[in-house]
Structure formats: structure tokens, C-alpha cells
Amino acid sequence: MTKTIFMLFLMALFLWGLEMAFANEWERVDAPAYGQDQSIGSYANGCLQGGEAMPLVGEGYQVIRPSRNRYYGHPDMIAYLTKLAARTKGFGLDDLLIADISMPRGGNFTSGHSSHQTGLDADIWLSFTPDRLKQSTLEAPTAISMVDLKSYSLRRDNWLEEHAILFQVAASEPEVARIFVHPVIKETLCEMAWEDRSWLQKVRPWWGHHYHMHVRLRCPDGNASCVEQATPPKGDGCGSELISWRPKPKDEQEKVVTTKKKKRVKVKPEQCLIVLRQ
Template identity: 45%
Template structure:
């Protein structure tokens, strides 16, 4: 029997019996890994509570993309995510003023909780794509640390601003129509604008979901790859095109409801330790 697997199993057993407050945080363990694990690619757990075996690194520069903020080492994903980026960036390169896409965070080399930022992006199936048209695909590593994306929102996200273009609409539509995509998060005003502008088949709009932020980038979430075990899909979006729901978000931005004085204060989320994640994640870290 493989001694590394035995060690991983013993580690998981010990952690399961160790009080959570005395265990190292999962984000510290996964955030310190610099390379992928030598396993068959497999997302394990949920988008916000899991890890990634056998990740593939998105090349820093490709024919129609560049990975940004390389110092974060978050350009790792499931192979199907890398293939999706290749497909979508090729389409983006057909749009006027776009030579492809600037790719933000995907996941860490072994997925898992991050030291900063996202609570999701743990399975290598989430990817942030900059709203900034990728005109220059020859940026140096240093330039990619300094350049910033551009905001698309106006009135705190109730509307799009002058940076929004038909190309953004087309790229998001292309992404939403991809069978591998589960949903896409954008700021509410963008979803409402897309609902107003779309004149054809509207079924793809179901995957475009309003969420806070997401005006410098849009967030694509892929479904669990076919045949994978231990990967937990998010529930399906509600039926319909979701346009009325997005309009409700916009109205709440423009006319915020009064705070409920009886609402209980939000509970702070406990930081995960390794024992909170699927047991296979100990093996992902052990090699």
C-alpha cells in the first residue's frame, strides 16, 4: 500500500479528533502550495468548501488571453476550465477592439480556501474575467501587476455606464450558452441592460445572475465535469430568464428598504480547517 496514502489517512483521522481551534487554517495550508498535486484531475467538495486534485495551469499568455496578477499564483483550474477559457477568448477576439480576454483569478494550485479574497474559487471551476477589453496581449509580468480593469457600473450598480458595449453583451451571451457553464455573476445593472437589449432567444439569460460587486469583472462558474465523483454542483438557477429578479435588485439599489431593527446580527463565518473539507483533500495536500 502507498505509504503516502497511509500517512494522509492517518493525518485526516488525527485532525478529525483534534479541536478545530487548535488546527491550522485550511487557507494557510492550501495558500502555501505552489504546484498542483500529481493526481488525476478532480474537483472535490463544493465551490466554497473543497479542493482540486490534478490542477492544470493556464499558460501566462496564449493566442487570445493573458493571465493577470501572476504573483497571486491563482491561474490554476480543472482542465475543462482551461478549455473553456480557450473557447471564450477565441470568440472574444472576434469582437471589435478585443484581441481576447484578460483572465483574473481561477484557483490556487490545489484549490481550497484562499488566504485573501474569494470564499469560492476552491474547485478550479470558477474564473474571473476582466471587463477591460484585452487589446494588448504582450503585457509583461510587471505590467500585469499594475494595470487595472475598468468598471462598467453607474449609480452603485443600478445601471451600466459608458464603458459598457455590445461586445460585453455578446461575450457574456457566448459564455452563458456554453454547455459547461452553470451560471455567471454580474452586477445587477448589467443583467437588466442585457434583458433590455436581447431581442432573440432569451433562455441563456437564466444563467446570468445579479450579485454584489462584479462590475470590474464577471465571474463564470462551470458545472461539475461529467463523471466526476465528490464534486457538488450548485442548485439550478430559478426558472425563467431572471430579468424580473434583476430589476428588483436595481430597485432596491435605487430605493433601499429600511433596515429591520429586529434582524439578528450576521454570524461571522468560521474559518475552515482541513477537517472541514472533504477527506480526500488531505491526500491532495500530502503529495
């Protein structure tokens, strides 16, 4: 029994070391893996085969911080972003700023993201630009927050009608699974009058997303190794679920007892080893 436990411990230690080694290797790869396009694993524990680079400039968009080399995605994501930018341009919006998608072969980031690993996640900043930005500005753009984080309220001096159009157009596409935004932004969209509210179901509250939106696509057809996220709850998500995100009174916060969870070691799908070593 003791020998079995020891062997399991060694195996766990080996897998942990393997995962830690891979974490940085993904960032050192500078080109996509050849082969049929495949999103492998889950959004926060996977990789990408046959990824495409997003052209740095196109109709209705510009890619920011290109030196980070995070503008690769599954072809479905590149097609979606290109289509979205063209559509919003048609509605009169200025250029979208496309931020991180994935690295050339997806995989782990040392910092900044836990997801964005399969080429099916993309960040779009909530800033528009009417002009072609200089290279220096593209590399170091200024983020504009839509939320006053201290007062938990919308910064109406920064919020534009165009933002609402962007969210509606972005979430209405059938390939979109979720769009993560700060809860205050979700509340703002919920309070608006919409003839069709079905797309609001996909707009999910999540901390940190006050200056950008995080778009997540469904697993593409034929990608058998892609792990889909559960479908969002029914309804527009504008009721009690959203209210639960609001800050609690201080005295109530003090009554909450938090327990520290052990960090679970994530083991990559075996296919990702092949993708990494190509």
C-alpha cells in the same frame, strides 16, 4: 451528558483549528496535486486534484497578476477559457484579461475569495486589450467599472457592444452553471433584444461584480466528490427577482431588522487532506 457536550466542544474546537491551519497551507503550495483530475467538495469549501496551469498568454487572452499564482484550474476550466478566448477573438474582440481561477490545489484563500476552491470558478475582467501588455501592467492592471455604484446605473461611457457579445458567448456554453455580475449589468443585458434569451438564465446578479464577470462551471463528468450548485430558477431572471436587487428607499431600509448569523465552521472533505499533503 455534561461529558458528552464537553467532548463535542473539543471536537468542534479541533476541527476549527484544523480548518484554520489548512486555510494558509493552501496558499503555500506552489504545484498541483498529482492524480486523476478531480474537483472535490463545493465551490466554497473544497480542493482540486490534477489541476492544470492556464498558459499565461494564448489566442485571445492574457493572464493578469500571474505572481498571485491563481491561474490553476480543473482541465475543463482551462479548456473552457481557451475556447472562449478563441471564440471571442473570432467575433473581433480584443484580448480578454483572465484573472483569478484557483490556486494549484484549490482550497481556501486568506482573503479575496470564498469560492474559487475547486478549479471551477474563474474571473474575467470586463476590460479588453488590443496589445500585449507589459509585465508591469499585467501585475498591476487598472480595473474599469461598468457601474456607477452611487447612482446604481450603467456607466455607458465604459460599456461596449463587445461586452454583450462576451456575456452571450460565455453563458451559451453547456458546461457553464452560472455567471455572476452586478445587478445593473444583468438589467442591461435583460433590456437588450435577443433572438435567444435562454442563456440569460445563467447570468446571476451578485454584488461586487461590476468590473469583472465570475464564471462557474458545472461539476465535470466522473467527479463524484464534486458538489453541484442548485440549478438557477426557470426563466431568464429578468423579472421581479432582478428588481428585488435594486436599492430600497432609505425609510424602508430603516425598518429592516437584521440579525447577525453565527459563522458556521466548514470542514473540508477528507480527500482534501490527502490532496494537500501530497
